[in-house]
Amino acid sequence: MAGHCQSIDRRALLVGGGVAAASLATGVAQARIRPADMQPLIGPGFRPTDTDELGLWQQMARVEEEVSGSNLLIKDPALIGYLRDLIGTVGGPAAQDMRIYLARIPDFNAVMFPTGFAVVFSGLLLRMRNEAQLAGVIAHESGHFLRRHMIRSWRDTRRKSDIFAIGSMALGVAGAGAGIYTGDITQLAQLGTILSLFRYSREMEAEADAMGARLLAQNGYPAIEMANTWEQLIGEEDASARHRRKRRDRGHSLFATHPAPETRMADLKLAAADVTVPGRIYDSRRARYLQAIAPVRQMLLDDQVKLNDPGASEYLIQTLAKDGWNGLLRFYEAEVWRLRNRGGDALRAAQGYAVAVAYPDAPPDAWRWHGLSLIKAGRRAEGQAALTHYLALQPNAADAPFIRQLIS
Incomplete structure (x- = not known):
């Protein structure tokens, strides 16, 4: 998420409960930005007229061409159709x-470009517990576009730097687009060139949050899910830091370009109170989201656990399991421990x-590792039975000849 009025109305105080007190504790500015004040600055069919913005759009056309042909993209037609809808x-x-593109990058992020195309990272999809949370991220990014934050930010960057060149950014995107994700997020460092271009001010981020909450509620989603998403991200970052015996890294990922996490979460709760209409039914559309992904x-999940960040992975799986455990989550919970490989793991x-x-x-892999674990523990007959079941589920697995030899 590359992305929060002058007063708090009575309904916000009633609906928000103790949120106002929490906002004071976390340092929310009293003159926060209210969703009602966020009007779109562009409409359908918008095209720039200023010379510098026309030039930016031409460069962004090249960037989108590179992105659309990237080997990093997930091109599942049904899933992409869902995101477009x-x-x-x-x-x-x-x-x-x-337009929207889905990149196979196991990190929590999304970015909207000045011409109206967005790139969503696959790691963001994993972390969403329902459609409302994903819609909140997309609505936030749409808020950046509707409020014309990109051109405002770019002009500010140009004023501050004599050496800034949009062409170098486009080349960086081309380099990233030519790559293939292999499990090492550092290989995608060039993609950071895109993200660093649009380091919005805190005011812009607050505007995008307020606009996003408004768009979310208008379309029947519970706007509080934007705050819930941010709370989950804070928890994951803290869990990762604890496992590494470090403090949360404010320079990593989204925290580098956004307001203080706790401050932003409090603002999002207030924004949700502003746009929530008492008596109206809001739907998080969890079932539809799970069907889509x-x-x-x-x-x-496989990409996540292979990042070698056990603290974050374990927290993430536990968070997703709040909506109910299943075999897939239990398997990857075990995978976190196997890959960590400490004493007792x-x-x-x-x-x-x-x-x-x-x-x-x-x-099927759960049966594979279950069988191998049983054999290692000396329970050979049970292990052979589990591996036989694995082969029944996955007869053409790459390791099928080895497994058949093991159980014969």
């Missing part, structure tokens, strides 16, 4: 001009695989 729903008056959810992983296979939706 979503941005069409919460994109505001210029939604018809917006079902074809890629295992891949998303092998036993803990083995127990996790045993729990995973008790679920009807356990992935």
Whole structure:
């Protein structure tokens, strides 16, 4: 999420409860930006007329061409269609001009470009617990476009730097677009050139949050899910830092370009109170979201646990499991421990695989690792039975000849 009025009205205080007190404790400015004050600055079919903005749009056309042909993109037609429908729903008056791409990058982020195309990272999809949370991120990014933050930020950058060149940014995108994700996020450092171009001010981020909350509620989503998303991200960053015995890194990812996390979360709660209409029914549309990401959810979890960030991965899985455990989550919980490989982790992983296979939706690999763990523990007959079940589920697995030899 590259992205919060002059007073707090009575309904905000009533609906928000103790949020106002929390905002004071975390340092929210009293003159916060209210969703009602956020009007779109552009409409459908917008095209720039200023010379510098026309030049920026020409460069962005090259960038989008590179992005659209990138090997990093996930091109599942149904999933991309779902994302397009979503941005069409919460994109505001210029939604018809917006495009969206999904990049296989296991990190929490999304960015909207000046011409109206957005790139969503696959790691963001994994972290969303329902459609409302994802819609909130997309509505926030749409807010940047509708409020014309990109050109304002770019002009400010040009004023502050004599050496800034939009061409170098485009080349950086081209380099990133030519790559293939191999599990090492550092290989995508060039993509940071894009993100660093649009380091919005805190006021711009607050505007995008307020606009996003408004767009979310207008389309029947509970706007509080924007605050919930941010709370989850704070928790994940803290869990990762604790595991590494460090303090939360404000220079990483979204925290580098956004207001203080706790401050922003309090502002988002107030914005949700502003736009929530008493008596109206809001729907997070969780079932529809899970159906949409079902074809890629295992891949998303696999990419996450291979980042070698056990603290973040364990927290993330526990957070997703608040909506109910299943075989897939139990398997990847065990994978976190196996890959961490500290004292006692092998036993803990083995127990996790045993729990995973008790679920009807356990992935084939859960049976594989369950069988291997049983054999290692001296329970050969049970291990052979588990591996036989694995082969029944995955007869053409790459390791099938080895497994057949092991159980014969």
